[in-house]
Amino acid sequence: MTAVGRRSLAAFAAASILFGGTFVAAKAGLNYFPPLLFVAFRFDVAAVALLGYAAVTTPRADFLPRTRRDAAGILATGVLAIGLTNAMLFVGQEYTTSAAAAIVFSLNPILTPVFAALLLADERLSTRGVLGMALGFVGVALVVNPDPSTLLDGGVGKLVLFGGAVSGALGSVLIRRAGGGLSSTVRTAWGLPFAALCCHLLSLAVGESPAAVEWTPTAVLALAYVGLLAGAVAYIAYFGLLDAAGAIRANLVFYAVPVVAAVGGWVILGETISALAVTGFVTIFTGFAVLGSGSVDLPALRGRFPRPRGTDSTDAVDETRGFEAD
Numbered sequence: 001m002t003a004v005g006r007r008s009l010a011a012f013a014a015a016s017i018l019f020g021g022t023f024v025a026a027k028a029g030l031n032y033f034p035p036l037l038f039v040a041f042r043f044d045v046a047a048v049a050l051l052g053y054a055a056v057t058t059p060r061a062d063f064l065p066r067t068r069r070d071a072a073g074i075l076a077t078g079v080l081a082i083g084l085t086n087a088m089l090f091v092g093q094e095y096t097t098s099a100a101a102a103i104v105f106s107l108n109p110i111l112t113p114v115f116a117a118l119l120l121a122d123e124r125l126s127t128r129g130v131l132g133m134a135l136g137f138v139g140v141a142l143v144v145n146p147d148p149s150t151l152l153d154g155g156v157g158k159l160v161l162f163g164g165a166v167s168g169a170l171g172s173v174l175i176r177r178a179g180g181g182l183s184s185t186v187r188t189a190w191g192l193p194f195a196a197l198c199c200h201l202l203s204l205a206v207g208e209s210p211a212a213v214e215w216t217p218t219a220v221l222a223l224a225y226v227g228l229l230a231g232a233v234a235y236i237a238y239f240g241l242l243d244a245a246g247a248i249r250a251n252l253v254f255y256a257v258p259v260v261a262a263v264g265g266w267v268i269l270g271e272t273i274s275a276l277a278v279t280g281f282v283t284i285f286t287g288f289a290v291l292g293s294g295s296v297d298l299p300a301l302r303g304r305f306p307r308p309r310g311t312d313s314t315d316a317v318d319e320t321r322g323f324e325a326d
Contacts, residue, residue, distance in 0.1 A: 007244070008241055008244050008245050010237075011237040011238070011240050011241040011244070012237075012241055012245075012250075012252075012253060012256070014233070014234065014237040015234050015237040015238040015241060015253045016253050016256035016257055016259075016260050017260050018229050018230045018233060018234035018237070019230055019234055019238070019253060019254075019257050019260075020256070020257045020258075020259070020260025020261045021225060021229070021230055021260075021261070022226060022230045022257075023093070023101065023257075023261055024261065025222045025225045025226050025230065026038075026089070026090055026093055026222075026226065027093065028218060028222045029218075029219060029222030029223060029226065030090065030093065030094060031214075031218075031219075032213060032214040032215075032216055032218065032219035032222070033212075033213050033214075033219065033223075034203065034208035034209070034212050034213070035087075035090040035091045035093075035094055035208075036087055036090065036091065036199055036202050036203035036206060036208055037199075037200075037203045037208045037210065037212075037213065038090055038223070038226075039086045039087050039089075039090045039199045039226075040196055040199035040200045040202075040203055041223055041227070042086070042223065042226045042227045042231055043082070043083070043086075043192050043193075043195045043196035043199060043227075043231070044196050044227070045223065045224070045227030045228060045231060045232075046192050046227050046228065046231030046232045046235065047189070047192035047193045047195075047196055049227070049228055049231070049232040050185070050188060050189040050192055050231075050232040050235065050236070051189045051190075051192070051193075053185075053189070053232070054185055054186050054189040057185075058183070058185070058186055062181075062182070062183065062186065063186055065180075065182060065190060066181065067180060067181065069178050069179050069180035069181070070178075070180040070181060070182050070187070072174070072178035072180070073175050073178035073179070073180045073182065073187050073191075074182075074187055074190045074191045074194065075191070075194060076171050076174035076175045076178055076191075077171065077175055077187055077188055077190075077191030077194075077195075077239065078190070078191030078192060078193070078194030078195045078198070079171075079191075079194055079195070079198055080167050080168070080170055080171030080174065081167070081168055081171030081172055081174075081175060081191075081239075082171070082188075082191060082192065082195040082235070083194060083195035083196075083198035083199055084163075084164070084167040084171075084198065085164045085165075085167045085168040085171065086164070086195070086199075087164075087198070087199050087202055088160045088161060088163045088164030088167065089101070089105065089161065089164045091157075091160050092104070092157045092158065092159075092160035092161035092164060093157070093161075094157065095156050095157025095158075095160070101157075101161055103140060103141060104158050104161040104162055104165060105161055105164065105165050105254060106136075106137060106140040106165075106254055106255060106257075106258065107137075107162065107165045108165045108168050108169050108251050108254045109133060109136065109137075109169075109248070109251045109252050109254055109255055110133055110137060111165060111166060111169035111170075112169040112172060112173060112247050112248050112251045113130075113133070113248050114169075115169055115170050115173040115247075116173050116176075116246075116247055116248055119173050119174070119177050120173060120176055120177060120247070128290060131287075131290055132287045132288065132289075132290035133287065134287070135283055135284070135286055135287030135290060136252065136255040136283075136284050136287035136288065137255070137287075138280075138283055138287075139255070139280045139281070139282075139283030139284030139285075139286075139287060140255055140258050140280065140284065141280070142276050142277065142279050142280025142283055168251075168254075169247075169251065172242055172247040172250065172251055173247045175187075175239070175242060175247075176242065176243075176246065176247050184236070184239040184240045184242065184243045185236050185239070185240070187239065188235045188236065188239045192231075192232075192235075238250065238253060241253070252288065255284055255287070255288075256284070258280075259280075259281055259284060262277055
């Protein structure tokens with residue numbers, strides 16, 4: 001495996017693990033925060049942390065956006081991929097179970113190839129890729145094993161969650177389409193204030209009040225987790241992966257998230273993992289294997305960069321793109 005491949009794998013693992021705790025932390029935090037205000041505070045914390053990090057580690061010439069493509073990438077990141085996506089996730093979870101939320105939100109990797117086919121010239125999903133996506137979704141369903149009645153109830157919550165999955169998928173594709181000269185870390189750092197502003201405005205619009213917040217130790221811990229770990233750190237990993245591997249492969253993170261959540265519940269909370277869940281793990285990993293080399297067609301990049309002898313096409317493309325999260 002190349003150095004780029006190893007770093008992409010590390011970014012995938014980091015994003016999956018940190019995002020995997022979001023459903024648990026969100027459920028805990030929603031006992032103390034109004035939902036939109038919770039996610040707005042999350043992005044306040046993440047924006048301060050990531051802008052400070054980017055300002056210290058990035059030369060000034062590379063820190064400031066300079067082109068319309070840079071601005072388009074920042075807005076797609078802040079408003080769609082982060083802001084509206086998470087606002088809908090937190091609101092939707094108020095009306096449904098975490099298991100049902102995980103199922104609906106796992107539509108993100110399925111929706112991404114649809115938008116990629118419409119908006120990107122260099123990403124297409126092959127028949128083999130469709131099979132891998134389907135196996136991954138079935139695996140998610142087996143892992144979370146929701147009560148069928150919970151999937152049929154709470155229609156409003158599931159509609160909101162579906163809107164979040166659409167926003168996340170579209171945002172990730174528009175980031176790739178925008179391009180620009182900013183690194184993924186800097187682009188995300190500038191996007192987070194827009195995400196925070198978007199959620200604060202939505203919170204005001206629906207009449208949420210800061211006076212309703214209960215500042216307990218659990219509330220602070222939940223906010224710290226979703227703001228710093230599942231926020232700033234996870235976004236560095238995820239958006240770096242998006243630049244290195246493309247929107248379709250990067251959003252496979254959302255198939256791994258329920259696996260991480262289930263294992264974390266077993267290790268930390270003493271929850272049981274059923275045989276059905278283990279079958280789901282195996283099904284998801286089988287889907288990843290099917291999605292391996294050849295599942296995403298990159299004709300434009302293949303034509304521009306000749307395939308080195310002894311490497312597969314994916315490694316060749318990744319080497320030319322680099323990994324911008326460092």
